[in-house]
Amino acid sequence: MSTVHWSPAEIEAAVDAYSAVFERRNRGEVVPLRPVFEALASQYGRSTSAYQYRFRNISHVLAVMGLAWLPGQPPAEHVGPTAEATIRQVIEAKNYFGEELVEPTADPAQLERRTRALLLRGVPSAPLGRKEPQRVTTSVERFVRDPAVKAAVLEAAVGNCENCGQPAPFVQEDGTPFLEVHHVKWLAQGGSDTVTNAVAICPNCHRQFHYGIDKEHLATSLIGRIARLVSES
Ligand SMILES: [Zn+2]
Ligand SMILES: [Zn+2]
Numbered sequence: 001m002s003t004v005h006w007s008p009a010e011i012e013a014a015v016d017a018y019s020a021v022f023e024r025r026n027r028g029e030v031v032p033l034r035p036v037f038e039a040l041a042s043q044y045g046r047s048t049s050a051y052q053y054r055f056r057n058i059s060h061v062l063a064v065m066g067l068a069w070l071p072g073q074p075p076a077e078h079v080g081p082t083a084e085a086t087i088r089q090v091i092e093a094k095n096y097f098g099e100e101l102v103e104p105t106a107d108p109a110q111l112e113r114r115t116r117a118l119l120l121r122g123v124p125s126a127p128l129g130r131k132e133p134q135r136v137t138t139s140v141e142r143f144v145r146d147p148a149v150k151a152a153v154l155e156a157a158v159g160n161c162e163n164c165g166q167p168a169p170f171v172q173e174d175g176t177p178f179l180e181v182h183h184v185k186w187l188a189q190g191g192s193d194t195v196t197n198a199v200a201i202c203p204n205c206h207r208q209f210h211y212g213i214d215k216e217h218l219a220t221s222l223i224g225r226i227a228r229l230v231s232e233s
Contacts, residue, residue: 006054008086010044014051015090018058022070033072061087068122102128106136143187149195150181156228157200163222164205180206184219185232196230 017036024031033055037048056076059069061084069075079087101114102124118124159168159177168177179200185191199222201209209215223229 006083006086010046011054011083011086012090013043014040014054015058015087015094017051018055018070018073019094025070057083058087060084061091065091066122066124067091104130104133106134106138143193145187145193149193149198152195153181153198154179154200156195161202161205162199162226163201163209163218166202169202169204178203182206182209184222184229191232196228197232199226199229 017040021031021033021036033052034048037051037055040046040051041048053076055070055073057079059073060075060077060079062069063075065088101117103114105111105114156162157179159179160166161168161179168179170178172178180203181198182201183191183193184197184199187193191197209218212218223231
């Protein structure tokens, strides 16, 4: 290892680079580390192997903080007390690696993002939770929708999911089969509220159309299979 002192700026740059790799890998990207080390090395005039070891030091600090670290960069504890404190400060100051992720939120999208991030980075062993969750009033923008469109689409499905073909998973209290109406081009993306853009599907398929890895393909294939539908993309 180099004996040249690591300035706080250099440590910060290393943590930034580490965090960026972590985020990109979590999104499924293949991120080779060599160019990352080379970029740092050319900026600060140190060997690439020094950064390689620094990454493992960062893993060590994350492990000590109870946070997830970058796979392939096993914690190396010989970091030195000053550098360790600086690495920790940078991680805490920038909210990298999950510090604010455990904050309760009333925003469903934010709740989902934080949940995903915790699953990737490490779930706290004893979540605090709330005995009496706070209530807040929020204002939500909603689409004004046509009940006749919804009814016509449900009727056309005759109790079977228009995607997988399976019968509705259960019968509701009023005796009708439970299916959900989904807009093939989402209303939020400018899709129309019409029978040529709506389908009646089971809850599993519905979730897949919103969150599935292959949701684009699913939508295209559905348009190809149901004559009523007109592509709006
Ligand atoms: Zn289905
Ligand atoms: Zn939907």
